[in-house]
Amino acid sequence: MSFTFRPALIAGMAFALAGTLLSTASAIAQEKVLRIGMTAADIPRTHGQPDQGFEGNRFTGIPMYDALVHWDLSKADAASVIMPGLALSWEVDATDRNKWTFKLRPGVKFHDGSAFNAAAVVWNVQKVLDQAAPHFDQSQVGVTVSRMPNLASARVIDDLTVELITKAPDSFLPINLTNLFMASPAHWQKLLADVPASVADPKARAAAAWVAFAATPSGTGPFRGVRLVPRERFEMVANKGYWDPARTPKVDRVVLLPLPEANARTAALLAGQVDWIEAPAPDAVAQITSRGFKMYTNAQPHVWPWQFSFREGSPWLDRRVRHAANLCINRDELKTLLNGLMEVPRGTYPPGHPWWGNPTFEIKYDLAAARRLMTEAGFSAQRPLSVKVLTSASGSGQMQPIVMNEWLQQALKECFFNVDLEVAEWNSVFNNWREGAGSPGSRGANATNVTYAAMDPFFGMLRFVTRQTNPPASNNWGFFNSDEFDQLAAKARSTFDNAGRDAALAALHKRIVEEAPFLWVAHDVGPRAISAKVTGVVQPRSWFIDIAPMDIAR
Structure with missing residues (x-):
């Protein structure tokens, strides 16, 4: 090919x-x-x-736009880490781990000339969390709340201090906040006033103001x-x-x-x-x-996978089948096909990473072992297993999705898989990631091909394997649920010292690789x-x- x-x-x-x-x-x-x-x-x-x-x-x-917390994108030879953005500093309350205090940067102006302050932070939290707020915008919820599911509310302490409250202790909150961009409340209010009086319904007026805001954006x-x-x-x-x-x-x-x-x-x-x-x-x-x-x-923490469905009747419920798929594909061959523009994965994180955890299942190319597992599961060349994957023709991080999926289609035939590809527009596939494998948007697929950034533990692991992140809350598309994984995730999320959190995340990654809710295909190199x-x-x-x-x- x-x-x-x-x-x-x-x-x-x-x-x-x-x-x-x-x-x-x-x-x-x-x-x-x-x-x-x-x-x-x-x-x-x-x-x-x-x-x-x-x-x-x-x-x-x-x-x-700016967020309270930024990624440091200034280095090519070190992993990106979070750094102060519109917040100069932040700390969790020593006695109530659900409360965080953020000290804000003074003197910052929005593009329309209005001041950035604590009230603006509260307004931007409300736009995606408070359905009673006049500026609440449902269209912004999915791409925001799924990336910070524990944030509950915000309140002004003083002009340059804001308190953020979570639903449960969450050591990942500062990382999650890199996704909450600060838009200008004053500019939105001006645009709301310009909405014709003939638009009487408050929700319709708010939606019209957001449409106008998109045409004339104002951030910092x-x-x-x-x-x-x-x-x-x-x-x-x-x-x-x-x-x-x-x-x-x-x-x-x-x-x-x-x-x-x-x-x-x-x-x-x-x-x-x-x-x-x-x-x-x-x-x-x-x-x-x-x-x-x-x-x-x-090299970057960005995974190109298939994510499997664990709904009743899914062909991926048998762990032997999931392991077989991961052992069936020669990723070095795919790397050659892509002219070297990928890295070969051993999981979501590589050996040597603090979150690696040394899994007992090794992701590698072993055709004989893959066929043996499929035979044990009851499949053969005469009785192949039919699977269907939802993918796109392009899109954010999708690399070369058609060519890569057609290569997988051929490679997995060697292990008694019949792969049916369902190609949809990228944003539809991405939206279905939050809707779940059981929704009409999945088009009957039992695997979805949506790539993901794994720069932080919530994006890289937790959102795929906990009940809290089942659709539509976040991206547990396949409904992978277990008490064990909920407990592992909760321990990592509630551990606030770095060494302890890394150890908890390593234990979680170890079990994720061993249970293989993904077909890990490639790491993108951007x-x-x-x-x-x-x-x-x-x-x-x-x-x-x-x-x-x-x-x-x-």
């Missing part, structure tokens, strides 16, 4: 895209403009809680949104008054273009119509680099091809990347 890189087709794609970009090029010719080809099929939401997976956080979240980030054309383009300009001098933008404008097809992205780059593409066509890498573009990759004119690029060991420090040589 091989990728198909068709020069004639790519040339045609480049010609078609040229017309789209020509008007912008003439209008902003004197500016430093960074043009990015995303894998998403649409512009991620711009109102402060992006969709389109973490590609949305990367391109319409982090550039325009290094870039400010100025033009949104759904499914076509989004433009941001530099916020020269940004509070952090190290992240005050050097480029004048960023243009985001949804280009979900790998060949189309590659064509646009080679034709000089974009400066940066995510996930280029792997077999075009040699041509890309020979034309002077730079390839950036880095490949992106960028023009040599773009300087200041740091490819961190993270799913995210920071645009703000980048520049363009004229």
Whole structure:
């Protein structure tokens, strides 16, 4: 099996895209403009809680908005860790572990000129948690609450101090808060006042104000949104008054273009119509680099899996079948197919990681052992096991999903699996991740192919294996439930010293690998091809990347 890189087709794609970009090029010719080809099929939401997976956080979240806590994306040779963002410091109450105090950064302004303060934090918590709040927005709940399920409420202590309250002790809260972006309450109120009086229903008025907010976003980030054309383009300009001098933008404008097809992205780059593409066509890498573009990759905690269903009747209920699938595939062969643009996994975390835990089940290629397990489970070449996986043709972190799933389809035949692929639009697949395996959105699939960042323990482990995170609360899509895993997760979450928490997480990862609720296929390396004119690029060991420090040589 091989990728198909068709020069004639790519040339045609480049010609078609040229017309789209020509008007912008003439209008902003004197500016430093960074043009990015995303894998998403649409512009991620711009109102402060992006969709389109973490590609949305990367391109319409982090550039325009700040959170109380940030990821440090300034290093390529060390793992990304959390750091102060709009909060200068935070601490959990020594006597009540459900209460956290956050000290806020003074002097920060939203893009509309209004002040960021503790009241703004409370307002942003209410937008996704308080259904009685006039600005509550159901459309923002799924992509936010599923990533911080224990946050319950917030209250003002003083203008620069806010208290956050959790439902249960949660040592992961500061990490989870990297996903709660701060939007301007004053700007939203102004837009609400502009909603026509003919829209009388309060919920409808609030929804209309959020639609208007998405068209004219106001955060505190290094870039400010100025033009949104759904499914076509989004433009941001530099916020020269940004509070952090190290992240005050050097480029004048960023243009985001949804280009979900790998060949189309590659064509646009080679034709000089974009400066940066995510996930280029792997077999075009040699041509890309020979034309002077730079390839950036880095090992990162990002997993490309199948997640199995544990609902009644699922073929994955038998652990022998789950182990067999993990032993059946030659990941080194897949890495060759992808031109080296992946890492071979041994679990969600690699040996040597503090959360590794030394599982007794080894994820590796062992065809004989895989066939033996399938035979024990009652399957053979004459009596294969039929499974169905839901996937997408593109999307955030999906790498090359069609080619990779077709490769898996062929590889698993060697172990008596008949794999049926169900391809849907990326955002639909992503939304079904929270709806669950039993919902109509799963289209009868008993496995789903949604990639995930594992930078922190909640995203990497807890949300898949606890009853608390069953749909629609979070991403336990397959309803993997057990008292043992609930207890392991609770111990990790309620342990506040680093060494103890690492030990608890290692015990949890050990059992996850041994029970194998996933088919671990690859770790992404975040490949992106960028023009040599773009300087200041740091490819961190993270799913995210920071645009703000980048520049363009004229």
